[in-house]
Amino acid sequence: MLDHGGVQLSGPLICEKARQFCQLLGIADGQLEFSQGWLSSFKERMGLHRVWFHGEAASAPVDRIAPEIERLQPIFASFSPQDAFNFDETAVLSRAQPESGLSNRPMSGAKKDKTRLTFGFCVNADGSEKRPPFILGFSKQPRSFKGRTAAQHGLDYDNNSSAWMTDQMWNKWLVRFNADMRGQGRHVLLLVDNASGHKKFNPNLYPNVRVEFLAPGLTSFLQPLDAGIIRCFKAHFRRAQVRRALARLEAGEAKIYHIEPLEAMQMGKAAWDAILPSTIVNCWRHTGICPPNYFPLEKPSSPDLEDALVVSDLQDGLDRLSSQQPNPDITSRPTANEFVDLDRHLEAGAMPSEESIADDIRQIYAHAL
DSSP states (O other): OEEETTEEEOHHHHHHHHHHHHHHTTOOTTSSOOOHHHHHHHHHHHTGGGOOSSSSOSOOOHHHHHHHHHHHHHHHHTSOGGGEEEEEEEEEETTOOOOOOEESSOOOOOOOOOOEEEEEEEEETTSSOBOOOEEEESOSSOGGGTTOOTGGGTOEEEEOSSOOBOHHHHHHHHHHHHHHHHHTTOOEEEEEOOOHHHHOOOGGGOTTEEEEEOOTTOHHHHOGGGGTHHHHHHHHHHHHHHHHHHHHHHTTOSOTTOOOHHHHHHHHHHHHHHSOHHHHHHHHHHHTOSOTTOSOSSOOOOTTHHHHHHHHHHHHHHHHHHHHSOOTTEEEOOOHHHHHTTTTTOOOBOOOOHHHHHHHHHHHHHHHO
16 A cells, blocks of 8 residues: 555556546546556556655656757747746644664664645746745744744745645735836746646736746756755755754753754745755756756856855764764764755645546646647
């Protein structure tokens, strides 16, 4: 059996869901036989244990990547690098602790704190414009705001019951983004993935923003923010978190990883501000979605360079924490990369509906014809 989101998925359940999708797609009863052989082939072909609906996908057919690049390059050619943007969101467990490692015997400890925030990021192709992060939380007015508004704290913050990027939140952000571009007299391109929260909008309401969707299933391969920018943000965030934990430990405080929402938001904003323009440009370049000669002819560096430097510094901080909190029960300690990737697959947007999934399937097959 497979586990996904706390639900046990059995073979019969997968087959029943497949029958329902056949109905949505207009496939006649009996046209497909959901035998054990079909189920085995389906699981092997799809790698269900590695499939994610949003964010960093596990795999994508190579033969779909090149046509999508070919489709996107002429679109980007109509916009300058300054006016080509990418938007994506990511979830952060703001009070997460480095995993305690492998132990020789059961260990007691505090229950994992799953307090989360969602950060929506928007950045242009030449790295000259990093929009302020759009932060989503659970509370309308966190106590740590102390009666002041988010704007008074220098934050772009909103809330809903899930702290997810829903279509309502997405449209709120789009309204402000379009108004800003209109005020500057700019017409820009905005590349987004096919997350269900991005799909419900009226393009006529945003005349200064052309929203372009990536083909389904190719996000982790062709989206600049997923090409290393968001991971670099998380490396900066976790490094700040560990530095803060060290300071609290040296001050004799007990809950060294506890952080109030306001400070977590400010720490996230600082982590975003710290990302270098060169890292952003190199991540855009790495995807290949922009036409040749779109960027300056300077020699590109690896999009992972800044990430590697920050992760190395983070590892030093983790080593210091380990040395100041020795525990003989632990036989294997976490690495900085493991800490950075801790919430990699945490949902940041609303789960897609079955109708949305069916639409994606139709798009994939339409491109294949």
